[in-house]
Amino acid sequence: MQKRRTTKKIYIGNTAIGGDSPITVQSMANTITSDTENTVNQIKHLESLGCEIIRVAVPDEFSAFSIKKIKNGINIPLIADIHFDYKLALIAIDNGADAIRINPGNIGSENKVKAIVDAAKSNDISLRIGVNAGSLEKNLQKKYGITPEALVESAERHIKFLEKNNFDNFKLSVKASSVPLTIKAYELLSSKTEYPLHIGITEAGTLFRGMIKSSVGIGTLLSKGIGDTLRVSLTGDPSEEVKVGWEILRSLNIRKKGPEFISCPTCGRTEIDLVKLASDVEKALEKLNEPVTIAVMGCPVNGPGEAKDSDYGIAGGKGLGIIFKKGKVIAKVSEKELLSAFLNLLRNDGYCID
Numbered sequence: 001m002q003k004r005r006t007t008k009k010i011y012i013g014n015t016a017i018g019g020d021s022p023i024t025v026q027s028m029a030n031t032i033t034s035d036t037e038n039t040v041n042q043i044k045h046l047e048s049l050g051c052e053i054i055r056v057a058v059p060d061e062f063s064a065f066s067i068k069k070i071k072n073g074i075n076i077p078l079i080a081d082i083h084f085d086y087k088l089a090l091i092a093i094d095n096g097a098d099a100i101r102i103n104p105g106n107i108g109s110e111n112k113v114k115a116i117v118d119a120a121k122s123n124d125i126s127l128r129i130g131v132n133a134g135s136l137e138k139n140l141q142k143k144y145g146i147t148p149e150a151l152v153e154s155a156e157r158h159i160k161f162l163e164k165n166n167f168d169n170f171k172l173s174v175k176a177s178s179v180p181l182t183i184k185a186y187e188l189l190s191s192k193t194e195y196p197l198h199i200g201i202t203e204a205g206t207l208f209r210g211m212i213k214s215s216v217g218i219g220t221l222l223s224k225g226i227g228d229t230l231r232v233s234l235t236g237d238p239s240e241e242v243k244v245g246w247e248i249l250r251s252l253n254i255r256k257k258g259p260e261f262i263s264c265p266t267c268g269r270t271e272i273d274l275v276k277l278a279s280d281v282e283k284a285l286e287k288l289n290e291p292v293t294i295a296v297m298g299c300p301v302n303g304p305g306e307a308k309d310s311d312y313g314i315a316g317g318k319g320l321g322i323i324f325k326k327g328k329v330i331a332k333v334s335e336k337e338l339l340s341a342f343l344n345l346l347r348n349d350g351y352c353i354d
């Protein structure tokens, strides 16, 4: 792991991005934004999974005016995602958005971008300048093709424009759906600027492929010390984005929120439906926030020993299940009662899992 690069600290609401602040996990709601009830419910669920910043699409005025109601119903900072129409950004800011994400390339004239900058300044909110391989300026595409240099030059143009307008309260992203292109672009950008970086692989794909692409791309960048906040983009339920984001941070030992799960790979000694048991345990502990290690093992003979470094564990076989703590067996129960007995033990030990 390389040392985290030094970046400037900015804020989205009360949440710091960059500098010495923790690398945060973001997601984006996929409800119709103006359906505020559904949007708030989804965001609250994402909050419960550890989402720290949320973005909503603002494609029309209804959505822009909905920001106020949504903000009142949630506890995490809210970013309005604006394309093409700068007026929607102004309405979103008026309605309390904590930050605005724009791609200045599709907002149009400099005056329109300046209107957003002025509103952000007077409301003391930050912006994300989101450069995207899919919407790169035509002249840069012609000069470079879709390359890291093109993405970074686009970002640099926007940086210059914002600085010319005495604005430095922003973070940057240079996303592509290609993992190597994204990694190179962020490496290049990070060598040229100290503004905080929002990292991710855009349009990464459906759950399986998207998870792998995001983990490889985001994981590589983080291990090079690059990235101040991240979003995993998946075609599907944003809950998965939050879970994958946390798992990436956890697997690199960057942040330790919630449990770490260990489960054995199974072998000829496995005497229980371990795949189901392991996923039932993960699901049941979705709301556990403490950094405990939980093991789910396939046989009672080797399981506790192989998982002796875990804080808590279960192993099953031949109708019988055992529960162990720090490698020591503390209870034997029937296989049917294994999960509920295990959850009761965690509750009795003071863990909040419900």
Ligand code: SF4
Residues within 6 Å of the ligand: 264, 265, 266, 267, 268, 269, 270, 271, 297, 298, 299, 300, 302, 303, 306
């Ligand atoms: S814990 Fe038991 S079932 Fe699982 S891999 Fe080890 S020996 Fe096999």
